[in-house]
Amino acid sequence: MTVPDTMTAALLLGNGGPEMLEVRDDVPVPQPAADEVLIAVGACGMNNTDINTRVGWYSKTVTAGTAGEGYAAVGDDDTTWGGSGLSFPRIQGADICGQVVAVGADANDSLMGRRVLVDPWIRDSDHPLDRELAGYLGSERDGGFAQYATAPARNVHTVESSLTDAELATFACSSSTAEHMLSRASVGEGETVVVTGASGGVGSALVQLARRRGARVVAVAGQVKLEVVAELGADAVVAREGAELHAAVAAAADAPVDVVADVVGGPDFAGWLDLLRRGGRYVTAGAIAGPVVELDLRTLYLDDLSLFGATVFPPGLFADLVGYIERGEIRPLLAGTYPLAEIHDAQEAFTMKQHLGNLVLVP
Secondary structure: OOOEEEEEEEEEOOOOOHHHEEEEEEEEOOOOOOOEEEEEEEEEEEOOHHHHHHHHHOOOOOOOOOOOOOOOOOOOOOOOOOOOOOOOEEEEOOOOEEEEEEOOOOOHHHHOOOOEEEEEEEEOOOOOOOHEEEEOOOOOOOOEEEEEEEEEEEEEHEOOOOOOOOOOOOOOOHHHHEEEEEHOOOOOOEEEEEOOOOHHOOOOOOOHHHHHHEEEEEEEEOOHHHHHHHHHHOOOOEEEEEEEHHHHHHHHHHHOEEEEEEEEEEOHHHHHHHHHHHHEEEEOOOOOOOOOOOOOHHHHHOOOEEEEEEEOOOOOHHHHHHHHHOOOOOOOOOEEEEEEHHHHHHHHHHHHHHOOOOOOOOE
């Protein structure tokens, strides 16, 4: 493949609404460093991280749920997942599926020409277990909302699958986040797991991956999405619109439950803790309904509960995930694809939350 000098890419020019994203066709193609590869992007999935970073939602000044239009005021130096500032312009996009078209001097030549998925967590090569030194693709460095992207060769995983590039681009962030949540909460065979937001990217992956572990899954989603969520393997499904949501989930789960895997947050938080058995576990990797919640410490300590956050997953998890994909143990839930030039429309659709699964940009 002949690599051009310039490419089309979506540039994030600052924190704010969709107007801060500009699609340009004169962006220089990045050059891989000695330990990196250059990837021709076949498809790149979208995630809440993309929206949250653009609007500045990670800033402690923001207390509302995720929105697509930006906020009146955000902190200058805490607008990324890691609590630091973001440098602009930035090419976002963490869920890359594509083909390796060039390799750096120290990278493995056998990657050349191979179809790959990219582990989005860029870890320090000398201290890969130190979470403080980790960065995220599309945040601390440019990502895949472009025709070409670079990544460290150690983050690139070849994949043998009949799935399309767009289908494969649904996995990286959502499924690795879900697997990390389940690992953090030590979900085991025979346990009952409640999954909130089960029709979204992470939620739908949680349903499949919890079932893969032999757990019993009670999934919460919008009424019109329950049939699809059930087809993913949920043992019971509950509509989130009900007036007595926690009571309905308790009945479906035959409460108390072992684990709540929550990506929604907001005012329902306290009710989920009340569903847990003594010694139960709550794990979260998102708060689209709001990050600031009410916690009764008596519930936490009297019931011997454990609370877990899940963001930077350990090395090795992504390689395991690729194995699940290749063996057909999990399947994609592709809600739709958009040309890169239509990223504004794609992000608007994403924030409306009417889709099931993942939306993907195709450069």
